[in-house]
Amino acid sequence: MREFPSSSSVTPLLGHLLAAGCVAWPALSIAQTAPATDLGRIEIRSNRNNDTEVRRESTAAKIVIGREEIEKQGDATLGEVLKRLPGVTIGGAPGHGGAIRMRGLGNGYTQILLDGERMPPGFSIDQLTPEQVERIEIMRAPTAETGARAIAGTINIVLREGQKGTPDDLKLTRSMEHGQPSSQVNWVHNLQTEPISGTFTLSAMDTYRADESTTVTESSDITDRIREASSLGHRKAVNANARLQWKGEQGRSLTLTPFVVYSEYDNRGQIAVRTTEGTPVSDAVQTQSASRFTMARLNGQWTEKLTADDRLDVRFGAGQTTYDYRLDQTGATGATAGSGQALLRNGFETQSFVDKSYSLNGKWSRALDNGHQIVSGLELEQVHRDEQGNAAASEDAGNLQASTRRWAIYSQDEFNINPQWSAYGGLRYENLLTEGTVNGVLKHNESSVLTPLLHAVFKPDPQKRDQIRMSLTRSYKTPTLYQLVARYVPSLGENSWTQADRTGNPDLKPELATGVDLAFERYLEQGGMLSANVFRRNISNLIRSTTRFNESTGRYVSSPTNVGNAITEGVELEAKFRLDQWVAGALPVDLRANASFFHSKVQDVLGPNNRLDQQPDMTANLGGDYRLRGLPLTLGGNVNWNPAYDTRRTDQQWAYQGAKRVVDVYGLWRLSPSAGLRLTVSNLTPLDYITGSTFRNGAQYESATTTAHNWRNIQLRLEMKI
Secondary structure, three states: OOOOOOOHHHHHHHHHHHHHHHHHHHHHHHHHHHOOOOOOOOOOOOHHHHHHHHHHHHOEEEEEOOOHHHHHHOOOHHHHOOOOOOOOOEOOOOOOOOOEHHHHOOOOOOOEEEEEEEEOOOHHHHHHHHHHHEEEEEEOOEEEOOOOOOOOOOEEEEEOOOOOOHHHHEEEEEEOOOOEEEEEEEEEEOOOOEEEEEEEEEEEEEEEEEEEEEEEEEEEOOOEEEEEEEEEEEEEEEEEEEEEEEOOOOEEEEEEEEEEOOOOEEEEEEEEEOOOOOOOEEEEEEEEEEEEEEEEEEEEEEEEEEOOEEEEEEEEEEEEEEEEEEEEEOOOOOEEEEOOOOOOOEEEEEEEEEEEEEEEEEEEEEEOOOOOEEEEEEEEEEEEEEEEEEOOOOOOEEOOOOOEEEEEEEEEEEEOOOEEEEEEEEEEEEEEEEEEEOOOOOEEEEEEEEEEEEEEEEEEOOOOOEEEEEEEEEEEEEEOOHHHHOOOEOOEOOOEOOOEEOOOOOOOOOOEEEEEEEEEOOOOOOOEEEEEEEOOOOOOEEEEEEEEOOOOOOEEEEEEEEEEEEEEEEEEEEEEEEHHOOOOOOOOOOOEEEEEEEEEEEEOOOOOOOOOOOOOOOEEEEEEHHHHHOOOOEEEEEEEEOEEEEEEEOOEEEEEEOOOOEEEEEEEEEEEOOEEEEEEEOOOOOOOOOOOEEEEOOOOOEEEEEEOOOOOOEEEEEEOOO
16 A cells, blocks of 8 residues: 655654744845835846747757756756656656656667766766756757767756856755655855856755565566565765856856765665465565765866957866675575575675776867858867676676776867858767776777768748758767676576676677758747657667576576667657637646657567667657746646557567656745745656566566556755845
8 A cells, every 4th residue: 555644744844844944034024024116117038038049049959948947846856857858758667767868768879968078977867956957958969069979869967057146045855755754955055256256056865765566477497476575765965066167358267167976875675585386485585785976076168269260168077986885685595496596595796986087178169251160179088997896605706997088079060051041060080999807807899980960950931930950960879888898797586587697798889870850940929839850860780788598607697789770760749838828818827748759670670569678659748837816826737658668679588668657746835035835746646667578489488577666755845045
């Protein structure tokens, strides 16, 4: 039975927030009782239109999400903001975070940038809060400057920028999910100093989250069984970042963006397995895992105007990431089923690594008299990892030293042909070398890619706001360090097709994709926009994890492999407008809707459903916001939907992904011009998250279906400007 917060648990929640609000209440009261002053006519302009104009004027297809939209729903994580954007899906159970995917494509197809730089190793979007972000830029097709490792597209996250004279933002949040409380504090401080301007952002969180799942396994080789797992995780984290900018004469400026993350996670639970055929056999274990993640990084940018038409940008970055993890599984009795293997094993896994990364990029820009904008650049990046790890019973099961060295050179030209046509042409060459030593064995992989890129915008009538976008690009996906040189990790359960050991593959080749995009956009005079985008990608050397039986060891092993060629194509629709601007007498509700339809096919795998991994047939969002007349209350919500689908991964292996439906609603009550109280209910109508895998090879058969429970999250937040 699902549990929801009782009145006794909500009362302390209100008490914590109201007590915190009392600190700022005297200032709020003064603001409310101060005498009114006639300021004459005041014009207020929203940043929404500015974001729309940036999108409209860009030659390459771009979606810009500014502070207004980021703040609107009161989301606790950045992933919750992204899931509502056109064509974006989130992996994993609803509300639990996961990999960000554009166009339904899996890990590695979407390039994630932080202030224009590739995300440092080990960094996850879930470690960012919406309060730390100024805007989100989504580019559906790659450009030479942002990089071509973006088969699905690029998401660039720009951190908060300082604004002088702007008060600080303070947000105090208390939430409850399945009876487990969580707290979060976010503070944004705008520097008021000279000659350095900027902002400082601090986020601290203390969260509890329960997990419960049931896995049913049916097999011809092992005894049918049911596996039940439950756990309670506790995370404590602090994130801090700043943007400091100095501006000098003649266009000189220096921007520094330090970023620090510290996170601790503790998880305790239990696993019970029982057979469902023959003589019943059961076993159980207790699990305990702990991890610590730290990251410190400094990025910087020096800009100098060399002449009236020439500008030099130099970006640099250095950082270190550490991660320590240990899992202990104890209490197993060694009970065995018909296969003779133990249902559960006592054992442990450990992993400890240090990543050090460095980057240096130079960019020269020149504006020509004939309207051409030439940009050329050189990029250098190096990442080095030292990793130690033990697995199960082996004390020296995985020491690893690995490094990647990447360099790239590019040039692009953006220009207006005439009032109707503008164009962009770019060329990028990138080389990536990965070397790793696993238990004394050297593994080596080097790849290089030349990527031409073309974009164009056509305006049928330059006096109107309709336009058509066209792109012809080449992009690619390189194997990750983990895929290439991952150490061998045996399964802590019974080894089988669906519970295989894991290892890397140093012989992987990069995936290459030729892409076409065509979009129509209409920017409405009343505000808002309508758009339709179609795309296609032809992919070669597709990488996919497959499971094989190793006859020499007698164990099933999963590793990444190049499995052949694939295609993916789709249609993405988007609409934003205010209802009363289209329907006379309607309420002034801001509506937003998008729907994306996908189709893919791995050509060397028999159909049906030989789609790319984790790509649904569609994803859709419908949301709206309405400010009540006569009351300082704004109401809103969003529905996110992904249907269920099957994937045939090889001729013998299938995967199943159940439907995902997430309903979020909120209400914001303005206590004063500088304070508000927000109530948000996320995942209002919880739907169990179901996944499955199947192997079938003649007489051999095995399937495992996992049902994971999830619950609604009730969040109360006090928002203040101080």
